[in-house]
Amino acid sequence: MPELPEVETIVRDLRPHLTDRRIESVRAGRRPLRRRWQKAWATQLQGSVILDVTRRGKWIVMPLDSGHSLVFHMGMTGQLRAIAAAEPHDSHTHLVFTLDDGTNELRFRDIRRFGSVTLFADPAALEEFFTQSRLGPEPFDIDPTYWRTRLAATQRCLKSALLDQQLVAGVGNIYADESLYEARLPPTQRGTDTPRGEADRLRRAVAVVLRRAIDQRGSSIRNYVGGSGLKGQYQEEFRVYGRTGKPCPRCRTGIERIRLAGRSTHFCPKCQKVESEETRAKSRKR
DNA sequence: ATAGGCGCCTGCTGGC
DNA sequence: TGCCAGCAGGCGCCTA
Numbered sequence: 001m002p003e004l005p006e007v008e009t010i011v012r013d014l015r016p017h018l019t020d021r022r023i024e025s026v027r028a029g030r031r032p033l034r035r036r037w038q039k040a041w042a043t044q045l046q047g048s049v050i051l052d053v054t055r056r057g058k059w060i061v062m063p064l065d066s067g068h069s070l071v072f073h074m075g076m077t078g079q080l081r082a083i084a085a086a087e088p089h090d091s092h093t094h095l096v097f098t099l100d101d102g103t104n105e106l107r108f109r110d111i112r113r114f115g116s117v118t119l120f121a122d123p124a125a126l127e128e129f130f131t132q133s134r135l136g137p138e139p140f141d142i143d144p145t146y147w148r149t150r151l152a153a154t155q156r157c158l159k160s161a162l163l164d165q166q167l168v169a170g171v172g173n174i175y176a177d178e179s180l181y182e183a184r185l186p187p188t189q190r191g192t193d194t195p196r197g198e199a200d201r202l203r204r205a206v207a208v209v210l211r212r213a214i215d216q217r218g219s220s221i222r223n224y225v226g227g228s229g230l231k232g233q234y235q236e237e238f239r240v241y242g243r244t245g246k247p248c249p250r251c252r253t254g255i256e257r258i259r260l261a262g263r264s265t266h267f268c269p270k271c272q273k274v275e276s277e278e279t280r281a282k283s284r285k286r
Numbered sequence: 287a288t289a290g291g292c293g294c295c296t297g298c299t300g301g302c
Numbered sequence: 303t304g305c306c307a308g309c310a311g312g313c314g315c316c317t318a
Contacts, residue, residue, distance in 0.1 A: 003311055076312055112295045172311050
């Protein structure tokens with residue numbers, strides 16, 4: 001579920017609740033998440049102070065005063081919330097951290113259990129993890145040359161490229177489709193067939209779309225809620241995602257849905273056509 | 287090395 | 303009403 005805007009919203013919601021809070025205790029459920037929870041972690045976490053709540057791609061990172069880092073991934077249905085300790089537990093709650101303010105608990109809930117929670121021993125171990133997985137740059141400060149070069153080097157279609165976390169961190173299925181629409185590029189176009197002007201357009205479109213979505217606290221289709229339990233609103237502004245058969249906001253043509261990179265892909269067949277050589281030549285002059 | 291497909295889980299919807 | 307197929311904000315592992 002959550003892509004960058006949703007994860008960013010969780011981080012912003014949680015930060016004021018968690019910064020400088022001491023973890024008093026940790027209770028872990030028995031059902032496994034994608035990475036198995038180590039029993040020893042509960043002991044290591046006890047008494048640690050959360051220094052900050054940050055984000056890298058779709059990962060939530062909490063550096064602790066012990067030097068450890070507590071790292072979460074939301075998978076498809078993960079929820080990480082600060083909730084009043086008195087509130088009853090929802091089903092599928094896998095981890096509960098009690099805090100020294102006594103009123104709120106940090107709870108991790110995940111229906112499908114594609115999410116994960118990991119404790120890294122020190123900043124170097126965390127850095128090593130991101131390096132090994134070759135996590136790409138944040139979408140807001142991508143070097144234009146890097147972007148053009150990487151796109152030009154791949155045979156994959158643009159949709160598939162956008163979903164690759166090694167190319168750019170944080171984009172998922174919704175924002176890949178919305179970004180391609182914003183850039184007026186066909187999701188099926190190969191990276192290698194994308195001239196520099198179009199690569200630049202796509203790079204900017206990704207940043208614009210993600211910023212808009214963050215402003216709306218992300219998108220809530222079914223499960224997603226932010227760190228305070230509030231839903232997002234960006235689903236109200238989708239131009240193509242989930243709008244199969246509905247009119248394109250620009251040209252009223254029906255939005256089409258195809259399967260690409262194993263994911264359902266939405267686009268306007270008229271606005272997102274492969275550009276002719278003349279059009280490309282014109283935009284080069286501009 | 288690169289690209290595509292499948293499996294991991296649970297829950298919901300729509301068609302018969 | 304019940305059943306079954308298909309679908310879902312992700313990612314890691316396997317294959318060719």
